[in-house]
Amino acid sequence: MTSTGRVVLIGGASGTLYAGTYVLQRSIAPVHAATGSALTWTVALYVGVTVLQFLLYGLLISLASRGALESGRARALALAFPVLFNAALLAGQPYLSIDVFTYIAHGYQASIGHNPYAHPVKEVAEMPFGRELARLGWIPVHGVSPYGPIWTGIEAAVVRATPNIPAAILSITTIVTLCSLGCALMIWLILGTAAPRSQLMGTLLYLWNPVAIVEFAGEGHNDAFMMFFMLLSLFLWFRAREGMSIVATACAALVKVVGVMLVPLELVYAWRTHRDRRQLVGQLLIGAAIAAVIAVLVVAPVWIGWNTFDGLRAHSRPSILASTPGVVYWYLTRTHSEQASALLISTMMTGLFIGAVAMASLRV
Structure with a gap:
């Protein structure tokens, strides 16, 4: 079978599975959920379909890694199919998240x-x-x-x-989906400069990722909006537009505060690669000034003093969730107070982040 045929087969099967996933998500959702053994079988089927989806994702990436999608119709189809998946999911309603x-x-x-x-x-x-x-x-x-x-x-x-709630849902998910596809474009542009040989595969790794497709086009999580500005910031660093990169990072942080997490790596990269450090500092100061003006303009209408950050502080506290920090926090609360457990998990995650930044900085 030709590479084009394989892509069509994988794309068609993936599209069918996304349709099945959507139906199963609706069956699992609290407003429609079955009960007892019916719910158990529905969840089991959902897990099975999800596993198959990831297997197809792996097959597509395997084709890309072997260079089978580098040109022609196969490449165009490999880039087009996930766009169609995103567009199709926009027609539905989020069921896995509120x-x-x-x-x-x-x-x-x-x-x-x-x-x-x-x-x-x-x-x-x-x-x-x-x-x-x-x-x-x-x-x-x-x-x-x-x-x-x-x-x-x-x-x-x-x-x-928007005139009603369904229209508002569609508007939000459309904005998020466009940002997610914008992330794929940013990855393409960044890899075109940083690692041209990996440009196609790196882009497909994101575009075909079932998590990205379902979480953004299907569920409308705003992380894609933040990620777009983070990737734009990286792209601008590679183009030696450090000041504008700071502005893009500020926009990411003004969506979700974790948007600043790339700043340490970007600063190390710029400091080690920029020939004129005085010019670099000047660009960074100009970018920081513009970012500060934007921040003041968007924060001022909602500012209520330090209480403005109450939601952020509450959201940052560890809780028992289906995540690695959540599981560790749950384990710690068995032998420590909630306050001590929260402090331990926060210290641990901060230490891991600083360590990761330090290790990555050594490779610049």
Whole structure:
């Protein structure tokens, strides 16, 4: 079979599995969930379909690693199929996560004059708008917003511009999906400069990743918006536009604060590779000044003093979740107080991050 035929076969099978995944997600969602053995079998089938999806992903990447997709129709199809998967999932509704509903609730708060950083979003549950969100699957459990003011502005703009909740859901997921595809473009451009031989495979690793497709196009998580600015920042560093890179990083952080995590590596890279360090410092200062102006402009309308960061502080506290830090935190709470466990896990994760930055910096 030709490479083109293999891509068509993998793409067709993947598309079928994404359709099956969506149906199964709907069956698992609390508003539609079956009970007892029916739910058990549905979850088991969902896991099986997900495993098959990743196997197909691995087959596609294997083709790319062997150079079978470097040119022609096979390459074009390999880049086009995941775009189609993203577009198809936009026609559905999020079922695995309540985040999109919470974004819309934040936007509704802003549209009626309630500051999302001062009023817990679960207050919306007592309003007709909140009851409609709950009917669609929202679970009102969150407090004040932990997100940055750029994202809060988008939430508000979407709710003001759309006539109903389904239209708002589509608007949010479309914005997120476009940002996710923008991330793929940034990866393509970055690798074109940093590692041309890996340009196609690196881009396909992201584009075909089932996690990225489902979490962004399917569930509408705003991480893609932040990631786009982070990757744009990297791209600008490679183009020696350090000042504008700082601005892009600030935009990422004004969506979600973890957007600043690449800054240490970028600074080390610039310091070691830039020939004129005085010029570098000047560009960084100009970029920082522009970033500060943007931050003031977007933060000022929602500023309520240091209480503006209450949601961020609450969100940063460790909790028992299905994640590595969550599992470690759960284990620590068996022998330590919650406060001590939180301090230990925070210290551990900070140490790991600093160590990773130090190790990566040595390779620059």
